[in-house]
Amino acid sequence: MTLRQGPSLIMHAITLGILAMAFLWQTTLARRAWSITFDETFYLNTALQTDHDARLDPRLSQNGTGALPVLLANVPAAMTVERTSRPSEWRGSPDDPPVNALARLISSLLVGLPLVVIVYTWLLVRRGYLGATIGGAMMAFSPTVLAHASLASTDACFALATLVSLAALAAWYRKPTPPRFLLAGATIGLAISSKYSGVFLFPVLLFVLLPRMWERSSSTGWRRFVAVGWMTGARLVLVAALAGLVVWATDGFSFSGPLKTVPVEETPANSPWVKVLGNGPTASWIMDAAHRRLQRPSVVAAVIFRWLHNRRGHPAFLMGERSMEGWRWYFPLAWIVKSTIPEFLLSLAIVPLLVVALRSNIDEEVALGQTRFVWLVAGGVFWVMVCMARVNIGQRYLLVLYPLTFLIGIDLLCLVWRWRQRWLLVVGGLLMTAQVASAVAIAPHYLAYFSPLVGGAPQGRHYLVDSNIDWGQDLPALRSELERLGYDRPLLAYFGSADPEGYGLDVTMFPTVEEGQLDRFDVIAISASKLQGVYPDGDPFAPFRELSPTGTAGYSILLYDLADPQAAEALRIAWRRYPDDERARYTEIQDREP
Structure with a gap:
């Protein structure tokens, strides 16, 4: 052409x-x-x-x-x-x-x-x-x-x-x-x-x-249907093999551990291995060999992870529903x-x-x-x-x-x-x-764009959260908003993995605070995904949804003035509802070297 x-x-x-x-x-x-x-x-x-x-x-x-x-x-x-x-x-x-x-x-x-x-x-x-x-x-x-x-x-x-x-x-x-x-x-x-x-x-x-x-x-x-099916199937298998080889090549032809991750004696009854092979001596021998002798190509590990992830699902939010x-x-x-x-x-x-x-x-x-x-x-x-x-x-x-x-x-x-x-x-x-x-x-x-048909970015968090509007991207905007409003003792409930210190922020992370320390803070900044109850379990920040924020950082972080008695009470409720396992998990991550 x-x-x-x-x-x-x-x-x-x-x-x-x-x-x-x-x-x-x-x-x-x-x-x-x-x-x-x-x-x-x-x-x-x-x-x-x-x-x-x-x-x-x-x-x-x-x-x-x-x-x-x-x-x-x-x-x-x-x-x-x-x-x-x-x-x-x-x-x-x-x-x-x-x-x-x-x-x-x-x-x-x-x-x-x-x-x-x-x-x-x-x-x-x-x-x-x-x-x-x-x-x-x-x-x-x-x-x-x-x-x-x-x-x-x-x-x-x-x-x-x-x-x-x-x-x-x-x-x-x-x-x-x-x-x-x-x-x-x-x-x-x-x-x-x-x-x-x-x-x-x-x-x-x-x-x-x-x-x-x-x-x-x-x-x-x-016979034509059979021939077409055979020719098509053969080509699909060829492409699958070639594509798999290319994917594995980008992984450096690496392995990710044993083909079967746990020993035979630790294999649960509902394991796909048991469902396919059964529990007989031959099945046990195959599973033992898969655990002790065979390595799993990295691409297989990735496919298994994606399959299991889609099977169990993921916390999601849509127009007030979770x-x-x-x-x-x-x-x-x-x-x-x-x-x-x-x-x-x-x-x-x-x-x-x-x-x-x-x-x-x-x-x-x-x-x-x-x-x-x-x-x-x-x-x-x-x-x-x-x-x-x-x-x-x-x-x-x-x-x-x-x-x-x-x-x-x-x-x-x-x-x-x-x-x-x-x-x-x-x-x-x-x-x-x-x-x-x-x-x-x-x-x-x-990242926070929403159609004017639904009110634009300011209304976006009522429809969708997570990476639709709140992916941890607004720490620089949070710093500017804190300076504009004059807060100097901020508490942060952050949906993100970046270190606030890298953006000039001196904040205390919500999961690390003891209940007796809550009165030390003059403002709490809450990421939209946490505000809408997607993370963590228990919807601890639900009381804040009834309050009007004092300010916003970008469109993903909302600020609440803790001089307001209602906001202070909402903070205490959030602290009590916050899951202990989430506090422990956060502390464990922070205790590791980055």
Whole structure:
């Protein structure tokens, strides 16, 4: 394919350069404004430990984390400082902010910026300058994309690797050749090594394989179904093996302990080993060999962790409700309340635009329709997967759907209105204007963006918490707010893993306080996730929800003046309700070296 007719290559380069600079400037604002988020501490600590040990930290796979994002951004940043051991992977250090800042910069350049470039270039090749400009602007000014492209975490890397994998799948679907098929398999491995959600690409591959295998089969009747099933299954197994090898390669071909973690005599009756093998002598011999002689590849440990995590669920909050198992409508609602109005409208327009395109029988190159088919399958499969998930902790899991929505929606707009450029120009201009306005209005608090349809960021905590609005990012804002209000004896109930000392904060952490010391403090700052009762168990901070905060730090930490008798009483109630096991766990973490 060639570039659609339009401005010169110089104009394309200038436009893309402007979008890239705008994107990087906005991520710079966010990187400088935020403290280390909850998960970034884990990634940084495992990177520092990796550099210290000269081997990949096994805690990555033990926590079901793909190694690729850590290797791309965090390990290079860790190599710029003195080697240090981090036995406590979830505890931050006052020395972390500069290292994390470098990791974030690397991630913005190597992961975030290519996301914008891919969307712009893909639409440029397919739909020309106007479509590319609309798509590039939607990406460059998307609060969701900006938020996660500003962090040294896994979500943006997963989105990038998924787009690369879909490009490889589309290339094979357009022209099936063995090299293209192997490339698609390898890129699926890269997506999984970014985030284990990448397993959704296997059913995508299935739907892409079936029509090609059907065309290839020369059998008739039921034999054709058997042949197609055999050819498809064989290729899926081949890709699974290749992808698994790629994932294991990013883990340094490491192992994470014995294949069976406990001895035979300690195996519970409900263990999958017993359910599969039984309790006979042969089963005992196999389980003993698995425990004593066989090692477990790190990728197996990660898959097991992810399976168990989804099986048991995770504490979640949705519009005043709490659950360990999540809700089928969690992610659709998160899409509505966390997307900008142009993003939401574009997603709504996809189905009617697709219907119009199909009914109109619009003439276009076959290859264009084949690539769009891959996009649509990927988007549909991913939506089904996330709606079935029992871990409902953040709209960030939907990040990959934003570039897909821009690609599909704008591609269809350009197709349906290919002879109505003025309409496309007007609609595209409105989309871009509204998108830019959304990003500018919330800057630099992109992570806390909520649609004005639900009251914006100030009302966000009533709909969703955790990484949707409160990921531990607002310690710098807390320092500014404490100085503005004149408090000097703050108590902090913090949902985060960063060390406040690293941001110039002299605060006392709530779990460390004795009941007799509560009168010493003049203000308590409570993270939104704790205020809404997601963490810890028992909803100890519930009384504060009846009070109006004195101030807010960003949109994620709320301050309550303890000179107010109601706030002081709420504090005493919270202390008594706070679980003792949480105090002990917090103390244990703090007693370790960071």
